[in-house]
Amino acid sequence: MNKFQKHKGFTKAFKENKLSLGLLMPLESYSGSFPTMDLEEQIKLAKQVEELGFASLFVRDSPIYDPKFGDVGFLYDPLMFLTYVAAQTEKIALGTASVVTTLRNPMHLAKSVATLDRLSKERFLFGAATGDRPIEFPAFKVDENHKEALFQESITVMREIWGSASPRIQTECVHLTEGDIVPKPALSDVPVFGTGYSGQTMKWLAQHTDGWFFYSQGVNEQRALIEKWREKTGGFKPFIQPISIDLSENPREAPKPIQGGFRAGHKFLIDYLYAYQDIGVNHIFFGLKAGKRPAAEVIQEMGEYVVPYFPSHTK
Secondary structure (H helix, E strand, C coil), X not given: CCCCCCCHHHHHHCCCCCCEEEEECCCCCCCCXXXXXXXXXXXXXXXXXXXXXXXXXXXXXXXXXXXXXXXXXXXXXXXXXXXXXXXXXXCCEEEEEEEEHHHCCHHHHHHHHHHHHHXXXXXXXXXXXXXXXXXXXXXXXXXXXXXXXXXXXXXXXXXXXXXXXXXXXXXXXXXXXXXXXXXXXXXXXXXXXXXXXXXXXXHHHHHHCCCEECCCCCHHHHHHHHHHHHHHHCCCCXXXXXXXXXXXXXXXXXCEEECCEEEECHHHHHHHHHHHHHCCCCEEEEECCCCCCCHHHHHHHHHHHCHHHCCCCCC
């Protein structure tokens, strides 16, 4: 029995042997580093995504903008922004892909994550990562060589805070000897997802996280990875991947590669998704940045012609 069977976000997005679909915010196509990020338009589109039956909305985390990196990542603080989205949606799962835990004190992060999960009525999916932008570590006075250990510490500390009343914790970054950190999540835990390997072994991730975000790759490579993941987890822990999509107006257009994904019509997209469902992928969320069409058109077409084959889940 999965401990998150009563978590609305987890059960909305994940079901064994089934694939569901989500989208990465901002919901717009753009070139360069910065999106327009019109908040009124983003909320309007988020509601459209929810009404069309997508399972999730995700945001990235970029603590510092690095012009040399070529992309701002996400303009707003991810947890504050998702709280804003949560207040204006009702059912859709809301996730981070992923929060850089190594640059945040785990006590602050535990409180923020529990708050968001509470305010969203248990819809938050907590993707966690070590970070990949080199300028961030010296800016925060964090030794990049320690990020793997800091990642482990952050997950362990947050789980202890969420699941215990007045915990006593002694780690490299935490000296908690009295008091408590509240609120606690309604289920005394929040679903946590590793991102890539985050400097860990697959065995550690299988034991200490509730699912795995991994980069998109060929179907044979992904199949082999998922088989190893299932061997390590023992029970069901979902496998999730992102992909960039430039959806053609021609539903039968053959695929052409783009960075992080492909351009194609929705006929090929459906075949692609069935192939990845068959190898055990449980959730795919799409980035629209590389698209040539207005996001509202793409969302509507996917909602009408693709999502019905891979719907969000109900209990």
